Amino acid sequence: MHYVKGLVCISCQKNYAPEPDRYLCSSCGENGLLDVEYDYSLLQSEWSPEQLQSSTAPGHWRYLPLLPVDPATPRPPLRVGGTPLYHNRALGEELGLQEIIIKDEGLNPTASLKDRASSLAVVKAREAGNNTISCSSTGNAASSLAGSAAASGLKAVIFVPERAPGGKVAQLMIFGARVISVQGSYSDTYELSAASIDRWHWYNRNAAINPYLMEGKKTAVLELAEQLNWQMPDWIVLTVGDGCTIAGAGKALQDLRELDFITRKPRLLGVQAAGCAPITRAWQQEAELQVCAEDSLADSIAVGNPRNWKKAVRAVRDSGGIMINVEDEEILEMMKLLGRKSGIFGEPAGVAGLAGIRRAVKAGIIQPREKVAVIITGNGLKDIDSARQAAGEPYSLAPEIEAMEEVVCKEGLD
Amino acid sequence: MHYVKGLVCISCQKNYAPEPDRYLCSSCGENGLLDVEYDYSLLQSEWSPEQLQSSTAPGHWRYLPLLPVDPATPRPPLRVGGTPLYHNRALGEELGLQEIIIKDEGLNPTASLKDRASSLAVVKAREAGNNTISCSSTGNAASSLAGSAAASGLKAVIFVPERAPGGKVAQLMIFGARVISVQGSYSDTYELSAASIDRWHWYNRNAAINPYLMEGKKTAVLELAEQLNWQMPDWIVLTVGDGCTIAGAGKALQDLRELDFITRKPRLLGVQAAGCAPITRAWQQEAELQVCAEDSLADSIAVGNPRNWKKAVRAVRDSGGIMINVEDEEILEMMKLLGRKSGIFGEPAGVAGLAGIRRAVKAGIIQPREKVAVIITGNGLKDIDSARQAAGEPYSLAPEIEAMEEVVCKEGLD
Numbered sequence: 001m002h003y004v005k006g007l008v009c010i011s012c013q014k015n016y017a018p019e020p021d022r023y024l025c026s027s028c029g030e031n032g033l034l035d036v037e038y039d040y041s042l043l044q045s046e047w048s049p050e051q052l053q054s055s056t057a058p059g060h061w062r063y064l065p066l067l068p069v070d071p072a073t074p075r076p077p078l079r080v081g082g083t084p085l086y087h088n089r090a091l092g093e094e095l096g097l098q099e100i101i102i103k104d105e106g107l108n109p110t111a112s113l114k115d116r117a118s119s120l121a122v123v124k125a126r127e128a129g130n131n132t133i134s135c136s137s138t139g140n141a142a143s144s145l146a147g148s149a150a151a152s153g154l155k156a157v158i159f160v161p162e163r164a165p166g167g168k169v170a171q172l173m174i175f176g177a178r179v180i181s182v183q184g185s186y187s188d189t190y191e192l193s194a195a196s197i198d199r200w201h202w203y204n205r206n207a208a209i210n211p212y213l214m215e216g217k218k219t220a221v222l223e224l225a226e227q228l229n230w231q232m233p234d235w236i237v238l239t240v241g242d243g244c245t246i247a248g249a250g251k252a253l254q255d256l257r258e259l260d261f262i263t264r265k266p267r268l269l270g271v272q273a274a275g276c277a278p279i280t281r282a283w284q285q286e287a288e289l290q291v292c293a294e295d296s297l298a299d300s301i302a303v304g305n306p307r308n309w310k311k312a313v314r315a316v317r318d319s320g321g322i323m324i325n326v327e328d329e330e331i332l333e334m335m336k337l338l339g340r341k342s343g344i345f346g347e348p349a350g351v352a353g354l355a356g357i358r359r360a361v362k363a364g365i366i367q368p369r370e371k372v373a374v375i376i377t378g379n380g381l382k383d384i385d386s387a388r389q390a391a392g393e394p395y396s397l398a399p400e401i402e403a404m405e406e407v408v409c410k411e412g413l414d
Numbered sequence: 415m416h417y418v419k420g421l422v423c424i425s426c427q428k429n430y431a432p433e434p435d436r437y438l439c440s441s442c443g444e445n446g447l448l449d450v451e452y453d454y455s456l457l458q459s460e461w462s463p464e465q466l467q468s469s470t471a472p473g474h475w476r477y478l479p480l481l482p483v484d485p486a487t488p489r490p491p492l493r494v495g496g497t498p499l500y501h502n503r504a505l506g507e508e509l510g511l512q513e514i515i516i517k518d519e520g521l522n523p524t525a526s527l528k529d530r531a532s533s534l535a536v537v538k539a540r541e542a543g544n545n546t547i548s549c550s551s552t553g554n555a556a557s558s559l560a561g562s563a564a565a566s567g568l569k570a571v572i573f574v575p576e577r578a579p580g581g582k583v584a585q586l587m588i589f590g591a592r593v594i595s596v597q598g599s600y601s602d603t604y605e606l607s608a609a610s611i612d613r614w615h616w617y618n619r620n621a622a623i624n625p626y627l628m629e630g631k632k633t634a635v636l637e638l639a640e641q642l643n644w645q646m647p648d649w650i651v652l653t654v655g656d657g658c659t660i661a662g663a664g665k666a667l668q669d670l671r672e673l674d675f676i677t678r679k680p681r682l683l684g685v686q687a688a689g690c691a692p693i694t695r696a697w698q699q700e701a702e703l704q705v706c707a708e709d710s711l712a713d714s715i716a717v718g719n720p721r722n723w724k725k726a727v728r729a730v731r732d733s734g735g736i737m738i739n740v741e742d743e744e745i746l747e748m749m750k751l752l753g754r755k756s757g758i759f760g761e762p763a764g765v766a767g768l769a770g771i772r773r774a775v776k777a778g779i780i781q782p783r784e785k786v787a788v789i790i791t792g793n794g795l796k797d798i799d800s801a802r803q804a805a806g807e808p809y810s811l812a813p814e815i816e817a818m819e820e821v822v823c824k825e826g827l828d
Contacts, residue, residue: 058498077500078757084472084493084523090567107521109498109757111795132827151757153504157827162810167798173805174794176754178825180818181808188813195815200828340590343492343523343565380588381525381795384581391587394595396576399602401609404594411592413546413571414614 003043004068007034007211010310018068020128023209033311034211035251036068040258049230049261058082060116060219066255068215069123076152078109080119081219085227091341092372095354096361100372101233103224104344106379110147110171112140112300112347113220113245113377117207118148120216125203131155133203136186136193138164139300140378145205146175157202159193161186168382207244208307217248218255220375225256232266233371237353240270240279240323241301243312245377250315266373268321269366270312271356273328273349276302280323283313297328297386300349300378322365330355332390335380345380345387417457418482421448421625424724432482434542437623447725448625449665450482454672463644463675472496474530474633480669482629483537490566492523494533495633499641505755506786509768510775514786515647517638518758520793524561524585526554526714526761527634527659527791531621532562534630539617545569547617550600550607552578553714554792559619560589571616573607575600582796621658622721631662632669634789639670646680647785651767654684654693654737655715657726659791664729680787682735683780684726685770687742687763690716694737697727711742711800714763714792736779744769746804749794759794759801 007016009025009032016022016034025032047065055062060081064071085103092099105113118141125133135145136159149156156177160169161184172179182189197204207213225232236253238246249268256262272280273296282289289309294302306312316323334354338346353374360366380387397403408414421430423439423446430436430448439446461479469476474495478485499517506514519527532555539547549559550573563570570591574583578595586593596603611618621627639646650667652660663682670676686694687710696703703723708716720726730737748768752760767788774780794801811817822828 076757077502079498086491086493088491104523107523109518109521110759111793147753147757147759149757150754155825155827160808166802169808170798170802170805171759171795173808174750174753174759174801175757176750178821178827179808180821181810182813183810184813192811192813192815192818196818196822199815199818200822202827336588336590339561339588340564343490343561343563343589345524345561345585345588379525379795381585381793384584384798387588388580388584391584394574394583394587394593396595396597397606399596399598399606401606401613404606404610404613407592407594408610408614411569413569413592413616 001068001070003038003065005037005039008037010035020124021203023204023211030209030307033209033308036211036215038066038255044259052226060223063219063222066222067120068212069120070127073123073126076119076122076148078115078119078148078151080108080115081223083107085224086342088342091338094337094341095358096368097372098369100374102342102344103220103373103375105220105375105377106344106346106350110144111379111382112144113217113375114140114144115148116219117213117216118144118205120212121145121203121205121210122148122152122154124212125154128203130203132157133205134158134193134197135205136190138168141207143168143171143175146172146177149177150175157196159189161189208242214244214248214251214311217245218252221249221252222256224373225262230262232262232264233373234266235269235366235370235372236266237269237271237357237372237374239301239349239352239377240272240312241303241349242306243279243308246270247308247311247315250318253319265319268316268319269356269360270316270321270323271353272323272325273298273301273331273352274325275328276304277325278304279306279309279312280325282309283316283323298331298348298352300347301352324356324359326352326355326359332386335387335390338376344376346376347378347380347383348386350376350378415482415484417452417479419451419453422451424449434538435617437618437625444623444721447623447722450625450629452480452669458673466640474637477633477636480636481534482626483534484541487537487540490533490536490562492529492533492562492565494522494529495637497521499638500756502756505752508751508755509772510782511786512783514788516756516758517634517787517789519634519789519791520758520760520764524558525793525796526558527631527789528554528558529562530633531627531630532558532619534626535559535617535619535624536562536566536568538626539568542617544617546571547619548572548607548611549619550604552582555621557582557585557589560586560591563591564589571610573603575603622656628658628662628665628725631659632666635663635666636670638787639676644676646676646678647787648680649683649780649784649786650680651683651685651771651786651788653715653763653766653791654686654726655717655763656720657693657722660684661722661725661729664732667733679733682730682733683770683774684730684735684737685767686737686739687712687715687745687766688739689742690718691739692718693720693723693726694739696723697730697737712745712762712766714761715766738770738773740766740769740773746800749801749804752790758790760790761792761794761797762800764790764792
């Protein structure tokens with residue numbers, strides 16, 4: 001916390017001390033999201049890329065000076081971050097580029113980028129003196145919270161709507177979370193979780209209103225920059241749901257630029273599913289957010305009422321970037337294309353960025369010679385049904401070599 | 415290949431040149447599995463733990479001097495290995511130990527230890543001048559082969575029995591494998607794959623008969639040893655299906671001891687599912703293998719006719735270790751216990767080792783103060799149905815705070 005100056009409201013600029021359970025501006029309420037501010041001068045005088053290079057901290061904790069946690073607070077033992085980065089020509093060419101840089105966040109402990117935020121949440125809960133931590137979600141945020149809490153010996157209370165898929169619920173139960181299946185809509189679920197958090201004073205792991213979680217998410221981009229030896233690409237591409245992940249990317253770029261670790265900021269390309277794109281609309285029209293329906297198979301980014309939209313729009317705008325929408329069919333096509341060209345299995349929300357890249361290249365927004373990095377945010381094993389829809393059916397044969405001859409000929413396998 | 419002396423038959427000791435497509439002894443046939451032999455003296459004079467420490471090769475390729483591949487052959491770009499190791503007291507205590515050391519192999523690119531073998535297979539296929547590689551399997555071997563082949567631009571032909579779960583087939587299809595669903599039993603499937611590999615001269619990725627694949631698997635234990643700074647535990651615990659993984663562990667221990675990287679070998683504890691334990695039986699009775707039924711939910715280790723049983727029994731015996739069986743109920747219990755105490759989600763075959771440890775401690779075979787390392791071989795996201803069976807059901811509530819009060823009280827969350 002040495003380098004944290006405080007929290008500041010993005011609406012009225014009021015300052016707050018960085019209390020671990022300070023979530024929103026007390027004047028502006030839900031319009032008053034808070035930003036964590038760092039003392040960049042002090043940081044720059046005490047920390048450098050060379051010092052970072054000699055760090056032996058596991059995973060994303062190597063960026064501790066840029067994280068709003070007390071170094072003395074126990075951290076969850078799971079290795080979060082340290083995910084691989086690949087340069088891929090074959091996939092790049094399919095999208096109209098010379099190559100593409102892929103960061104596979106599906107190799108985090110619970111198989112998504114959200115582990116970066118949940119690990120911070122668990123530390124802040126401890127700092128707040130809280131042994132119970134709660135959120136409402138059906139997806140990656142829930143499983144990552146359940147995993148980080150289990151690893152730390154904390155209790156997690158997770159509210160899911162009754163329509164939540166059985167498999168995701170099972171993952172939460174395996175991690176020992178107390179899972180409440182709410183007989184009602186997602187709104188009912190959110191309301192019950194908010195009332196319960198308030199009533200029993202649990203720690204609130206809601207990435208949209210908890211200012212510390214975005215700081216965890218930003219480590220994906222800090223890591224990408226370090227893996228590229230601080231030579232940033234022209235574009236960083238991310239899918240956008242509640243807006244926290246791309247806002248975190250924007251914060252990482254701000255940090256790196258302020259500290260002179262990088263000499264220029266890449267542009268951010270934010271990609272939403274066409275069936276649920278309220279942030280793209282707010283960005284295009286320079287208008288307030290309008291809540292919309294959630295009609296996409298990319299469930300992790302189908303957020304009709306994204307509470308972090310302002311920070312997301314700001315991050316895209318500050319980078320000179322754009323927002324773009326893609327159809328579900330394109331997302332399914334990209335699941336298949338990514339798998340075939342890279343051996344990476346991404347979930348729908350994880351691969352939508354690739355469809356956005358192809359559109360942006362076709363529209364002349366991204367130039368073929370530009371360097372483009374995409375973050376695959378979650379593992380496809382989390383959504384096998386979509387994979388089946390994307391990938392088609394196998395050959396079905398009698399166990400006779402004659403039957404194989406036809407397949408071999410058709411597929412050119414001889 | 416600099417350090418590879420050749421291949422030797424485990425039955426008649428006949429020697430062979432290390433041709434990439436040499437699978438079995440030509441005299442002994444399927445009884446003549448081959449071992450890769452290294453020139454340990456030469457290796458020891460040219461390689462040391464200090465040199466290893468300065469390696470910047472990704473993942474398990476840091477052990478290249480101990481791998482039977484030509485350093486000049488292009489390697490698949492996926493980062494295989496480099497999986498995390500955790501020391502866990504809470505889980506250790508549940509099993510009757512002071513702590514337990516856990517290696518999470520579910521964080522490999524396609525979510526299992528099998529990636530270590532498939533990455534080798536892809537390299538050997540290239541060395542054999544072969545662009546198509548094939549196996550029959552419904553599980554982790556198939557998906558890892560499909561992923562490694564996709565990343566390398568090779569073709570994979572995978573034979574599955576028609577009962578193969580749709581989700582696993584979808585994963586193969588996403589990676590662009592040519593998947594043949596065979597209308598018949600697993601035996602029919604195996605026979606059609608063998609006939610096809612023979613007929614069309616594809617590269618054979620069958621861990622049981624291909625001597626190079628075990629060399630890939632051994633890197634899990636090489637890595638564990640390095641992560642423990644060469645201070646080996648008293649026991650290394652692995653689940654056993656076709657026998658290749660534990661045989662690979664035995665080979666790693668042999669390598670490390672011959673090279674003086676470690677001063678003593680740990681004992682191997684091999685764990686099979688009680689419903690399919692032909693290797694335990696062969697070990698106990700010092701007899702030939704008897705093929706048995708495959709009656710366990712731990713599908714990845716339910717192998718009734720394990721073709722690598724001799725190397726497995728040899729590895730356990732050479733280490734002074736033992737084989738033990740566990741029931742399916744214990745496996746499900748361990749999925750839950752591991753998740754709750756560590757935040758790691760293991761598949762049934764991945765966690766069966768924990769049940770074996772508990773039995774061995776209770777039987778006085780493992781002492782409470784001994785150091786025990788267990789390898790969690792695959793990610794639980796691959797088998798959500800078993801997770802649901804293990805973890806039970808969530809609370810189902812109306813969206814009213816009064817309903818929550820009862821849960822909070824019962825769970826002690828206030």
